[in-house]
Amino acid sequence: MSSNYKPQLIEKNIQESWDKQNKYVTRIDDREKYYCLSMFPYPSGKLHMGHVRNYTIGDVISRYKRMKNFNVFQPMGWDAFGLPAENAAIANKVNPKDWTSQNIENMKVQLKSLGLSYDWSRELRTCDPDYYKWEQVIFKKFFDAGLVYRKKSMVNWDPVDETVLANEQVIDGKGWRSGAQVEIKEIDQWFIKITKYAEELLDSLETLDWPENVKTMQKNWIGKSYGAEIKYRLDGSKDFLTTFSTRPDTIFGVSFLAISPNHSLAIKLAENNKEIFDFLEKCKEIKAAEADIAKADKFGINTNINVIHPLTGDKIPIWIGNFVLLDYGTGVVMGVPAHDARDHEFATKYKLDIKQVIETDNNELPIVEKGELINSENFNGISSDIASKKIINELIRLKLGEELIQFRLRDWGVSRQRYWGCPIPVTYKDNVPKVIDEIDMPVELPKLKEDSLPIPLSQNKDFIEISENLKREGDTFDTFMDSSWYYARFTSSNNNTEIFDENTRYWLPVDLYIGGIEHAILHLLYSRFFHKALRDIGLVEGDEPFKRLLTQGMVLKDGAKMSKSKGNTVDPQSYIEKYGADTVRLYMMFTSPPEQSLEWSESSVEGSARFLKKVWNLVNKRKYNNLDDQFKFSEDELAVRRKSHATLKKVENDYEVRFSFNTAIAAIMELLNFIPEDFKYAEASKSKKYCLDEAILFILQMLFPIAPHICEHLWKEFYEEDSDIEASWPKVNESLLEVEEFELIIQVNGKVRGRVKIHKSAEQEEVKNIAINVENVKNFINSSEIKKTIYVKDKLINFVI
RNA sequence: GGGGAUGUGGUGGAACUGGUAGACACGCUUGGCUUAGAACCAAGUGCCGCAAGGCGUGGGGGUUCGACUCCCUCCAUCCCUACCA
Known part of the structure; x- marks a missing residue:
């Protein structure tokens, strides 16, 4: 044995011996199973510190569980479809498939050098037809189950490149490559009815051993709210505008209705009104992301059309407001400036009436809390909750409203206008869509011609046009589709004839899922939805995919997320080469608890290496x-x-x-x-x-x-x-571990003034006498009277003087 | 704008249930070893103070015998916001 610790010598040998024994290839046996899953990576080319942290945590727990005699399954694979491959293809003139494969090879070598105990025999990549075939099958089953439909929806449109842009590709309202002003455009897209499961997704959160903050985020995202649907008749018409409000008690304070710029009424009015038309054009300049809409200055335009207030009969003006989302509720907001901060801001800006109808101790408008009604005709003096019920009953009687439970959660738009993704398995005969038969799956993504840039699939004529009136769907799936069911496919990834099998039944659910906190909502919610929908079509068992969740914090450098654009990345590979995998793993685990963000520190790595050296030398x-x-x-x-x-x-x-x-x-x-x-x-x-x-x-x-x-x-x-x-x-x-003595802390007025060894069997009176006679304690008590003595057994005594 | 987190020495962090603030490391200082350095070993290290002691967990306020921990409020930073993954 060499006398110095040289990780480079021992790590490679040990990794090879694990490989040779197939040590981490897992089979069903009669021990208790433990499925430990770390979120699979996007193959960007190089492992980053976030991966190292994530996968080390998973490996530590897997190895610990094995030592505790669990049958541990820890697979690894690749979330291989997505935008970066297309960007790289354009930037470096490489085929997305080749680029992705190359990256996977590189990253696999890196992962192996970390000594992670994966069952590589189950490796999968989402860009393989063997994988996405089954995704197309699931889509068909979802379609047959009535979970899929088509709807128009907004996208960021680059008029120069003539492509749809992701939110991150829109910078300051301009396309990142063309620099053109991006427009909001409405196109037909496929949607999946996740909202059908809203109630269950919310309720079964309670059964999960997940961090509270993640459960809260999901709960708020689903956003169940109780309220009323209220109908306002358009003045001089038989048509109605319908709004949803969680505060029907404030209905007497309504001074305007605001509709979304995308509302059909707004679009209709724009046809004959230049001002409104220009206004809508201006609204299209704001990027489709919620954060951008919410942060944009609130502006509006009066349509000069009124609705009739359902209870007072007053005329209420309709405005178009750029802050109203068509996708949420009905796309119509009832403006109650006295009791809603945003409505207040809007009414102040456009000098609209502000009528207080709720009274509380606080008298500064807007009063958003509940209180007692005023200025509300025969509902005056009633408290908010009771008044809401009475007002809803009144609206029901007038057939102008009803009680309604509303969810914030929207259906999931899964169409993407790209190349590097799973083709949506649909054909159109004379524009009528039909999901293709399972026997014709997979619909394979066509290979790109030599030197061709990755043009969106829809522009690939050879692929699209089957015959004169039979065409293929040209959109691909959202990559969240790919990652919504991989946890289940890992169990059966070698099975080419069935999507899931007896291994799936044995291994599911995932006992512990580990990944970044940034996935707390979307990925985790989509996966939970998939599991429930797959359950209902008989493909998996159980109600939830991930029993326990561990969300790791970000790896930061200089207080910011490591990213290429900030130029603050640290390459793990050089550290593995210099110090060995064990030191890197130890450093990652030692320097911060997993749920907190980890600030990278150069010099602390040395300390980890030093400790291993000490172990070695001992x-x-x-x-x-x-x-x-x-x-x-x-x-x-x-x-x-x-x-x-x-x-x-x-x-x-x-x-x-x-x-x-x-x-x-x-x-x-x-x-x-x-x-x-x-x-x-x-x-x-x-x-x-x-x-x-x-x-x-x-x-x-x-x-x-x-x-x-x-x-x-x-x-x-x-x-x-x-x-x-x-x-x-x-x-x-x-x-x-049973000890007879302990150290008693002696406090005077809550401050430590002494400590003394006490036998565990000592009575309180005895302890008090010993404590009070400790020299330093005596000095502090002096001749003062002891007003109170607090004694915490086996811990401390506190004299209050 | 909304939702979720975080804030403790020069640095990363510990204190798990309201009961010893600063475990364990990094760094630094001094000493040893060495021609010298690296490595290693020993001692010290929250701040102020000669000391006694006082102060101290982002700021301000509160509850309590006792608060990093609970409540109110303000500030800063990070994550998500439905087409980055």
């Missing part, structure tokens, strides 16, 4: 003595044993319950520092040797999930060549 050239524990241990020997077992207990809890790897590592470091020098001497007594051996085994076992190469290597050298460290986990000896 164990190296030493040999397990194979002694039994029949010794009369001295006090300092007992202290070492106690420390070993207390550390083990803490580490188990940190790994399993808290996912708090940084404190687990700190505890292992403490144990290492705790071992007295004389225990390590060659001439040390057998009882000391026993204590040291025990500590060494524990350290290697506890550290193995995080730094598997060095620990496995040392385990074989120190303990037994033929023994598998990953098939072992020590047991806590609880009796060693």
Whole structure:
């Protein structure tokens, strides 16, 4: 054995031996199963620190669970469709498929060098026809189940490049490549009825062992609200405008209605009104993203049309407002300036009536809280909640409204006007769409001609035109479709004849899903929806795909997310080469708890390397003595044993319950520092040797999930060549942890003034007498009267003077 | 605009249930080893103060015998906002 720690020498050998044994290829057996899944990466070309962090967390837990005798399944694959491949194709004149394949090869080598215990036999990539065939099959089944429909919807349109742009491709209202002013355009798209599952998606959140913040985000995103649908008759017409409001109690304060610029009424009015037409044109300049619409200055235009207030009969003006979203509710907002901040701002700007109809202790408008009604005819004096009910009843009686539960969640538009994605398996005969038969799937993405840029599929005539009146759908699926069911396909990815099989039934649900917090809403909600819809068409079992969730924070540098555009990326590969995978893994786990963001620090990496070196130097050239524990241990020997077992207990809890790897590592470091020098001497007594051996085994076992190469290597050298460290986990000896004495904290007025060793069996009166006579405590109490004594057993005593 | 988080020494962080603030590291200082450096080892290290002691967890206020932890308020930063993944 070489005497210095050289990770480059040992890591590669150990990784090869794992490969040779097929150690992490998993099969159904009779142990308890554990499906540990980390979010698969987009193959951008290089692993970044966020990946390293994500995959190390997954690997630590997988290895720990294996040591605890679970049958662990940890697969890895590639979210291989998406925009960056098209961008790279344009920038570097490479085929998206070749670019993607090359990237996958590179990243796979990088992942392997990290020593991650994946079952590579289940590897999948979403751009393979073998994968997306089944996505097309699912689409058909969803269609047959009535979950799919076609609807017009808004996109960002670049009039120069004549392409649809993603939100991130619109910069300051301009196309990123052409620089042209982007317009909002309405086109036909495929939608999936996720809203049909809104109620269940909301309710079953409760059953999930997920972080509260993620559950809250999903709950707010789904946005269930109770209110009323209220109909306003257009003045001089039999037609109505319908609005939804969560505050029918404020109906007497309505001073205008605001409709979306995309509302059919607005579009109709623009036909004969230049001013309105120009206004709508101006609205089209704001990018389609919600954040941009919400941040844009609120402006509006009076249509000079009125509606009739359903209860007062007053005439109320209709405005068009750029802040009204067509997709939410009915695309019509009832403006109550006195009781809504946005309406107040709008009414102030355009000098519209502001009529207070709710009274609270607060008298500054807008009053958005509930209160008691005023200026509301015969509803005056009634509290908001009761008044809402009464007003809804009145509207029902007049047939001008009804009670309604509204969701913020919108149906999922899955059409994308791109090339590098899964073709939507539809044909059009005389413009009538038909989902193609399963037997004709997959509809393969056509290869690009040499030197061709990745033009949107819809512009590929050879693909689109089957015959004169039979055409193919030219859109591809949203890549969120690809990633919404991969967790299930991993279990059966080698099965070419069935989408799912007995492996799926064995492995699902995912026991632990690990990924970035940035996916807290969209990806996780889509996947949950997919699972429920797949369940209802009989393809999977259970109600939820991911039992437990761990959301890791971002990896930052200089306080910002690492990104190419900011030029603050740190390449993990150079660190793996310089320090070895174990050091990088240890650093990642030690430097920050997983849910928090991690600030990259150059110098701390050194510290992690140093610790592994210390472990190496302790164990190296030493040999397990194979002694039994029949010794009369001295006090300092007992202290070492106690420390070993207390550390083990803490580490188990940190790994399993808290996912708090940084404190687990700190505890292992403490144990290492705790071992007295004389225990390590060659001439040390057998009882000391026993204590040291025990500590060494524990350290290697506890550290193995995080730094598997060095620990496995040392385990074989120190303990037994033929023994598998990953098939072992020590047991806590609880009796060693029982102590007779503890340190009592003595406070005077809540401040620590002394501490003293106390026997656990001591009575309160006895403890008080000891505490009060501690020299420093005496000085502080002086001759003052003790007004109160607070005693917390086995912890502290506080004298209030 | 809305939703979700975070804020503790020079730095990363610990304090798990309202009960010892700063564990464990990084860095720095001093000493040892060395021709020198690196590495390693030992000691010290929140701030002010000679000390006694005082102050201290983004700012302000509150509850409590006791607050990093609970409540109110303000500020800063990060993530998501439905076509980046």
